[in-house]
Amino acid sequence: MDSYQVGVLGATGAVGQKFIRLLENHPWFTIKALGASKRSAGKKYKQAVHWIEKTELPSASANLKVKACAPEEFKGVDFVFSGLDSSVAGDIEKNFAEAGIPVISNAKNYRMHDQVPLLVPEVNPDHAELIKKQSFDPEGNGWIVTNPNCVxxxxxxxxxxxxxxxxxxxxxxxxxxxxxxxxxxxxxxxxxxxxxxxxxxxxxxxxxxxxxxxxxxxxxxxxxxxxxxxxxxxxxxxxxxxxxxxxxxxxxxxxxxxxxxxxxxxxxxxxxxxxxxxxxxxxxxxxxxxxxxxxxxxxxxxxxxxxxxxxxxxxxxxxxxxxxxxxxNTIRGAAGGAILNAELLTAKGFIS
Missing domain, CATH: 3.30.360.10 (Dihydrodipicolinate Reductase; domain 2)
Structure with missing residues (x-):
C-alpha cells in the first residue's frame, strides 16, 4: 500500500488528539498538517494543545506548526480527517471538499446529506459508491464521508x-x-x-x-x-x-x-x-x-x-x-472509526 499525507482538522480537541495518537505509527497515513482555531494557529502543536491522551504526545506532531483550517494551508495533503466541532465543521469541510481535498469527518453536519455516505465499513461498505454522486468539486477530487454518532x-x-x-x-x-x-x-x-x-x-x-x-x-x-x-x-x-x-x-x-x-x-x-x-x-x-x-x-x-x-x-x-x-466511544465511535473509513476508501481506490 502506498503512503499518504494527511491533515487533521480540529487537532487540539479531544477527537483531534485521538486521531493524532492512533495515527502515530500508521504505515499508510502520515500526518503532514494540523489545523485548529485562530488562537492556536501559528503555534507549535505542543504549545497549542492541552494533551489529555494516556500516551505521550507524539514527537512528530508535537513540533508541527498549527495552521488555520483553510484549504490553502493544507496544500500537498491527500485528504484530511475532521475532528471539528459541529458549530464550525459545516463551512470548513465544504470549503475543503470544494477545493479538491477529500474530507473524512467525525462531525454531524453532513451525515444526513443525500450523497454523503454515513459509513460503518463492516455494515455498509457499498455506500461508499455515493462519493461518485457528490458535486462539491466539479472534478470529483474533493468529497465528504462521515462516520455515525458514537452511539x-x-x-x-x-x-x-x-x-x-x-x-x-x-x-x-x-x-x-x-x-x-x-x-x-x-x-x-x-x-x-x-x-x-x-x-x-x-x-x-x-x-x-x-x-x-x-x-x-x-x-x-x-x-x-x-x-x-x-x-x-x-x-x-x-x-x-x-x-x-x-x-x-x-x-x-x-x-x-x-x-x-x-x-x-x-x-x-x-x-x-x-x-x-x-x-x-x-x-x-x-x-x-x-x-x-x-x-x-x-x-x-x-x-x-x-x-x-x-x-x-x-x-x-x-x-x-x-x-x-x-x-x-472515542475510538470505534469517533477517530478510530474514521481511520477505518479511510483505510476502506484507500483499499477501494477512492483515495489515490
Missing amino acids: SVPLSMSLKPLHDAFGIDSLIVTSMQSVSGAGYPGVSSMDIVANVVPYIGGEEPKVQTEATKVLGTLSDDTIAFNDFKIQATAVRVPTIEGHLLSASVKLKNAPSSIEEAEEAFTNWKNPIANLELLSSPKNPVRLYKEDRYPQPRLHADREGGMQTAVGRLREGTVMDLGYVTMAH
Whole structure:
C-alpha cells in the first residue's frame, strides 16, 4: 500500500488528539498538517494543545506548526480527517471538499446529506459508491464521508447480524454514555460524580435516525433509509470511556429459540474481512454469554478499542429480543472509526 499525507482538522480537541495518537505509527497515513482555531494557529502543536491522551504526545506532531483550517494551508495533503466541532465543521469541510481535498469527518453536519455516505465499513461498505454522486468539486477530487454518532456505531453493528437474519421491525434503546463523550473539559463534576444525568442535548434524534441510514439501501444517487422505528433515551453516566446500550428489538421474523438468535451473531460474516484493513478488528462483533458482560472498564479497549461487544442476549417479554451492546466511544465511535473509513476508501481506490 502506498503512503499518504494527511491533515487533521480540529487537532487540539479531544477527537483531534485521538486521531493524532492512533495515527502515530500508521504505515499508510502520515500526518503532514494540523489545523485548529485562530488562537492556536501559528503555534507549535505542543504549545497549542492541552494533551489529555494516556500516551505521550507524539514527537512528530508535537513540533508541527498549527495552521488555520483553510484549504490553502493544507496544500500537498491527500485528504484530511475532521475532528471539528459541529458549530464550525459545516463551512470548513465544504470549503475543503470544494477545493479538491477529500474530507473524512467525525462531525454531524453532513451525515444526513443525500450523497454523503454515513459509513460503518463492516455494515455498509457499498455506500461508499455515493462519493461518485457528490458535486462539491466539479472534478470529483474533493468529497465528504462521515462516520455515525458514537452511539449509532455500536447500535448499527449490533443490529446488522439481526437485520440480516430476521429483519428489524422496531426497537427501544437506552444509551448509558461515558463522560468522555462530552469532550474536554466535559461534564461538571457536581453534575456527574455519584450521579446519572437522564438527558444529553441533541443526542436522541441522532440515535433515532442514523442507524436507519447505515442499514439502508443504496439506490442510484442516494440512500433509501430502512423503515424500522427507534425510540431512544440518552443518559450520561460516571464512566470514562465506552458507551453501553440496552436494546429491546422487535423482529420481522422472530427466531424460534434464543440459540437461533445467538447463531445470528456467531455466524455473521464480516464483509470486509478479505481486505485486511489495519484498523478492522478480527472479530468486529463479539457475543459474550457471561451474564455480567460486557462492561466499559473491562471491554472498551478490546481489539484496540474497535470491537463492538454484545451480551445479555435473551428472549423478550414485550419485544422479541433484549440485549446490551457496547463500544469505545472515542475510538470505534469517533477517530478510530474514521481511520477505518479511510483505510476502506484507500483499499477501494477512492483515495489515490
